[in-house]
Amino acid sequence: MDQLVPVLILAAVFAGILALMHLGWRGRGVRQSALPAPAPDAPVEQLDHGVDAGPFDAVYVSTVLADRPFERVVAHGLGTRSRARLTRGTAGTWRIEREGAPSFTIPGDAVTEVAAAPGMAGKVVGGDGLLVIRWQHGPDSTELDTGLRLAHRADHDLLLRKDPS
Secondary structure: OOOHHHHHHHHHHHHHHHHHHHHHHHHHHHHOOOOOOOEEOOOHHHHHOOEEEEEEEEEEEEEEEOOOOOOEOOHHHOOOOEEEEEEEEOOOOEEEEEOOOOOEEEOHHHEEEEEEEOEEOOEEOOOOOEEEEEEEEOOOOEEEEEEEEEOOHHHHHHHHHOOOO
16 A cells, blocks of 8 residues: 555656657647648659659658758647558659558759758667658748658668759
């Protein structure tokens, strides 16, 4: 009985921390709700008249505000880490098909850079292990970075080498 009170206090503190984390996540989503939803998932063949590279297996790490790698965008499901299939169209359009989260398409004319990075919110791998697509989104052209960890290093190198933009 004398151990029950400390266990209950610890459980209450843990539940309180989880509740505060949930409120913080929801609050971030509300603050970012002015950002429009990304283009819905559509076959790259329809957008670019063909596939340039892919599909490749990857892990969708997150989308963050450009130059702020720890400022995760949570609105519209962009903050949810998931397995993904990544395809690039002939005009530079990127299709990201995600499991358990909304899939989306990044138009080729919105992509400003494709580079490698050591990490971002949700994953730090060191070196240049993440493929980062920088793109402009919304009416105010907010710059976003979308990070993916490809399953095979050869695919990562191919996408960096063959940037059509």
